[in-house]
Amino acid sequence: MTLIKSISGIRGTIGGAVGEGLTPLDAVKFSAAYGTWLKGNSSKSKVKVVVGRDARISGPMLNQLVTATLQGLGIDVIDVGLSTTPTVEVAVPMEGADGGIILTASHNPKEWNALKLLNDKGEFISAEEGAIVLGNAESDRYSFVRVDELGSLEENNTYMQKHIDAVLGLDGVNIEAIREANFKVVCDCVNSTGGIFIPALLKALGVENIIELYCEPTGNFPHNPEPLPENLTAIADKIRSEGADVGFVVDPDVDRLAMVCEDGSMFGEEYTLVAVADYILSQTPGNTVSNLSSTRALRDVTEKHGGSYSASAVGEVNVVDQMKATNAIIGGEGNGGVIYPGLHYGRDALVGIAFFLSHLATSGKSCSELKASYPEYHISKNKIQLTPQIDVDKILLSMKAKYAHLPVNDTDGVKIEFDSEWVHLRKSNTEPIIRIYSESSTIEKANELADRIKKDINDLI
Numbered sequence: 001m002t003l004i005k006s007i008s009g010i011r012g013t014i015g016g017a018v019g020e021g022l023t024p025l026d027a028v029k030f031s032a033a034y035g036t037w038l039k040g041n042s043s044k045s046k047v048k049v050v051v052g053r054d055a056r057i058s059g060p061m062l063n064q065l066v067t068a069t070l071q072g073l074g075i076d077v078i079d080v081g082l083s084t085t086p087t088v089e090v091a092v093p094m095e096g097a098d099g100g101i102i103l104t105a106s107h108n109p110k111e112w113n114a115l116k117l118l119n120d121k122g123e124f125i126s127a128e129e130g131a132i133v134l135g136n137a138e139s140d141r142y143s144f145v146r147v148d149e150l151g152s153l154e155e156n157n158t159y160m161q162k163h164i165d166a167v168l169g170l171d172g173v174n175i176e177a178i179r180e181a182n183f184k185v186v187c188d189c190v191n192s193t194g195g196i197f198i199p200a201l202l203k204a205l206g207v208e209n210i211i212e213l214y215c216e217p218t219g220n221f222p223h224n225p226e227p228l229p230e231n232l233t234a235i236a237d238k239i240r241s242e243g244a245d246v247g248f249v250v251d252p253d254v255d256r257l258a259m260v261c262e263d264g265s266m267f268g269e270e271y272t273l274v275a276v277a278d279y280i281l282s283q284t285p286g287n288t289v290s291n292l293s294s295t296r297a298l299r300d301v302t303e304k305h306g307g308s309y310s311a312s313a314v315g316e317v318n319v320v321d322q323m324k325a326t327n328a329i330i331g332g333e334g335n336g337g338v339i340y341p342g343l344h345y346g347r348d349a350l351v352g353i354a355f356f357l358s359h360l361a362t363s364g365k366s367c368s369e370l371k372a373s374y375p376e377y378h379i380s381k382n383k384i385q386l387t388p389q390i391d392v393d394k395i396l397l398s399m400k401a402k403y404a405h406l407p408v409n410d411t412d413g414v415k416i417e418f419d420s421e422w423v424h425l426r427k428s429n430t431e432p433i434i435r436i437y438s439e440s441s442t443i444e445k446a447n448e449l450a451d452r453i454k455k456d457i458n459d460l461i
């Protein structure tokens with residue numbers, strides 16, 4: 001059993017001993033710790049929290065535990081039920097709530113679940129705020145209210161439509177062009193809440209021919225729920241057999257988006273943000289942000305449109321902070337996460353689909369032709385296992401010094417740029433390894449670059 005306590009939330013496998021898995025007692029403990037932080041951070045006499053969940057089997061159980069705990073603290077709860085991560089993020093400010101909890105383990109398998117924690121803007125809490133929550137839990141620093149002060153519980157099932165309406169209202173979402181294109185679309189929603197939200201969004205966008213694959217929100221994932229190419233063979237086959245124009249794949253909480261082209265080839269998660277950013281920047285030039293381990297193609301597209309690209313440390317919170325600092329009009333991560341602050345500062349697959357279909361409809365290209373129009377890069381992901389005695393920080397400093405004659409970014413580990421190639425070295429927070437991400441024009445060249453860097457590190461060791 002596994003329980004991972006981090007600044008952004010609590011993630012673990014269901015069951016086991018207390019403190020070793022995500023047990024009912026752990027769910028209560030960390031909900032209470034979060035609610036206590038909210039109350040201490042608010043001047044309101046009554047605090048309000050939005051709670052939503054994906055379709056995991058453990059979701060109803062955790063939902064009851066979390067909402068009851070918050071009520072026990074005197075917090076009013078708006079339960080939006082089966083939902084998506086971006087929907088809860090949208091609902092928090094719409095409700096004027098003080099925070100939100102999303103019950104989802106994102107792309108993890110079905111035995112996992114998690115409490116993801118939001119602030120009053122509907123954004124993930126900061127490192128400093130997360131540390132306070134963890135401190136509350138560690139010291140059992142919470143106190144429950146008397147019976148007359150218990151929080152209320154309101155069930156609200158209107159937010160799917162509110163979220164879709166907000167997406168339809170964004171500048172650049174071209175419903176007329178999408179309708180005229182008469183797309184045939186396949187969607188794989190891995191039997192989670194995307195199966196409710198994505199077909200509804202597509203219909204609202206004017207798509208009439210929708211082929212639903214794994215759209216029953218049972219929580220029994222038919223394949224590994226991470227939208228990587230090796231997990232998407234069923235939708236690729238369905239697209240080819242049905243003669244569809246494009247396929248959309250989302251993870252269980254619908255904040256990551258991958259596309260599959262009309263020939264069954266992968267558009268690539270790295271290129272989800274690239275394509276959407278290209279469309280947005282073609283209408284409104286501006287700045288972009290992705291993390292240090294994301295493809296160089298976003299920088300190429302941004303500079304083509306006269307904007308400025310910058311990279312953040314890995315992690316959605318860091319991307320959002322960098323977007324705010326640079327006034328970026330779009331950003332995200334290479335895992336298919338599109339962040340469009342015109343709606344909210346969070347990864348949102350619904351926003352990604354609406355903009356991508358608008359782009360596809362107005363481009364006059366097929367999906368594969370659109371992908372071919374972007375600079376071609378390939379990322380290789382590797383790691384070096386180290387003994388606990390090895391000083392990883394010292395190795396990274398040595399690598400920085402060795403390549404000091406090249407552009408080096410040490411915001412998060414060490415990233416070295418070699419003309420049109422790069423390599424990013426990061427140490428793991430949980431085990432003695434160095435992660436090595438490299439990118440080049442072919443996967444063979446990316447692997448060669450990674451091998452060269454691994455040799456440098458082994459020589460240092």
